[in-house]
Amino acid sequence: MSAHPLRRWLAERVPIPMEELRKPLREELPVHLRGWAVWLGGTPLILFGIQVVTGILLTFYYRPDPVRAFESVRRITLAMRFGWLIRSLHQNAGQLMIIALFLHMIRVFVTRAYRRPRELTWVFGMALFLLTLGFGFTGYSLVYDSLSYWATTVGTNLLGDVPVVGHQLLWLLRGGPDVSPNTLARFYNFHIGVLPTLMVLAITAHLVLVRLHGVARLEGDRRHETYDFFPEHVLREAAIALVLLLGLVVYASARPPGLGVPADPTFTPPHIRPEWYFFPSYRWLKLVPMQVGIWTSAGFVGCMMFWPWVDAGLERLAPGRRLGTWLGSAGFAFTLALLVWEALS
Amino acid sequence: MSVTAQKLVVALLSLALVAALVAAGSVDARRQAEARKHAEAMLDDAAQPQIARGRAVYTKYSCNACHAAGGTGGIMNLNAESGGKVNGLLHLSESYRPAELAEKIRNGVPTVGKGDPTGPDPPLHMPPYRDLIAGQEMRDLVAYLMSLRPPPGEAKSSAW
Known part of the structure; x- marks a missing residue:
């Protein structure tokens, strides 16, 4: 036992059983995960990580009030050092996350990996997908340009038509009967507070269940070989993360984000549409x-x-x-x- | 793929990402320069409202269609004596007094001199603006045009 004095000092004060912590790293994964489908599960998590980091950076300069919101987005995009890059990474990682989640769900659906006893893993996965759509809806409104303002107005109007609780839902989201300064403040709160909290809880539940049940084997796959989570799988995920970051940075440099027209509640643009x-x-x-x-x-x-x-x-x-x-x-x-x-x- | 090969892939991708970030740095430098230029123009406009109004008049009557934004010129005008192009407006303050310039705008330039006397007439000429621009708009436009200056080091233009 010739551990480093600092390690001994730390182990005495923070008695964490390191051997227990290392166990998940030694998890054996079914060999089919080496195939194309491997990136579908980890990719949304990587993209979520990119959005957390870039989102925190954006909050330093974004101002969630109707008078200053668009101007702060303009400042981030045009005046701040690398603001355009941060905004582009945040926006496009979000779009990619929806695609990656959707493809992951299709893979799980087609291989029927959701069957007993993994039903709750699917439920939390669906919750993650819906929360991601919520991020998209609230995030788009924060730009506060003409299109996003009217998309928010029309989108929240739909909630008012929901039977029984529609009126309450509308007030909850808008903070009043109309889209107002309260609405932007609430959407900002949902985007950076409520939804991330729910997201982290849902991700944790999803990953814990995946770990507890182990990765589902493919139907009819008779191979019994496995490979280690660390370092092989971690290296694959690192390569995917780097490819994603590289693609996002190159795209942002080639097509930096633009700006629309500032929101004007008195003028309805001819073609209002939500995000794709x-x-x-x-x-x-x-x-x-x-x-x-x-x-x-x-x-x-x-x-x-x-x-x-x-x-x-x-x-x-x-x-x-x-x-x-x-x-x-x-x-x-x-x-x-x-x-x-x-x-x- | 072996673990060693995967480590190599990760290392190469890391290098590629660093290279992409360096390239993004040059994009950022260009955007910063544009933003500074824009901010300076905004400051000028705030300090000299008449010039800002004159710039708006310049755009309103489509002067920029031939003389380009900022009066830099460069629109093709075949066989024009000013190098086969519509002349720029960056040297007006060296050749005109405000009243003379206003008169020139009112009258226009019905005939543009030929570069090659045996060649065709240049297709573009400046129409008279007598019936379009007058009063405060003319004063603002002249103030704006007289404020235009060439970039440091550029030689004096032979025309306008």
Whole structure:
């Protein structure tokens, strides 16, 4: 026992069982994770990390009040050293995170990795996806240019149509009947306080469950080889993180973020549209009567949230027919079609 | 892929990221220079409101369409004596008094001199602005044009 005196001093005062802490590093992962699907699970976490760091930097200069919000974004983008880069990284990491989460969900869906006993892992994963959409919605509104202001107005208006609790939800988000200075303050609070807290809790729950159950093996994969989490898997994740950062920095340098027109509550721009990831629900709500749209959207989200049990029910109904996979694939194709339709219109 | 190869990949990617950040540094330097220039223009405008108004008049009547933003010139005007281009306006204060310049704007330049006497007439000429710009707008525009200066070290222009 010839440990370094400093280490001995520290171990005496902070008696952490280091051997216990090292155990997760030695976790053995199924060999299929070496394949293409490996990056889908870790990527959203890496992108979330990028957003936490860049988001903290942005809060140093962003001013969440209607008079100064747009000006502070302008200052960050045009005047601050590397402000344009930080803003671009934050914005585009968010967009990539939604894509990465969606692809990860498709992978889990197709391989049916959500089945018993991993149902709650899926539920927390869905919660992460919804929270990420919440980040997108609140973050977009903070720019406070004309389009984001009106997207916020229209988006929150929809909540007012939700049966029974719509009025309360509208007030909760807006801080009053209309989009006002209270709204921006609340969206800022949600974006940097409420949502990150919920996100960290959901990520922790998701990762703890993944660790407790172990990574699901692929159906029909008879290979029993494994590889170590450390250093092989960690090195892969590091390479992915570097590729993502590299891509984001190169993109930001080639196409630095621009600025729209400052928000003007008295002027409605001709083409109000939400960000692309809300295109499917936006198009759907334009296609059907409002109440039908709201109920079906809520039903779709609820169905996705509790999909492991829905799928199990369908399996009991028609054993071996994989009704769930067919139904899910049809739902995915329909969502994609709505997105493309709205994008092209 | 072996662990050693993966370490090599991570090291190479780290170097590439550093290179990308250095390149981003040059983008940042360029944007900073533009921002400083913009801030200086804003300060000038605040200090000299008449020049700021004159700049607005210059844009309002599309003077910038031929003489370019900031009066730097450079729009092609085939066989014009000013080098086949519309002349710049950066030396007006050396050649004109304000009243003379206002008169020139009112009358326009109906005939542009040829670079090559045997060549074609230059297609562009300046129309008279007598019926369009007058009073305070003319005073503001002249003040703005007289404030234009070439960058340090540039030789005096032969025209305008």
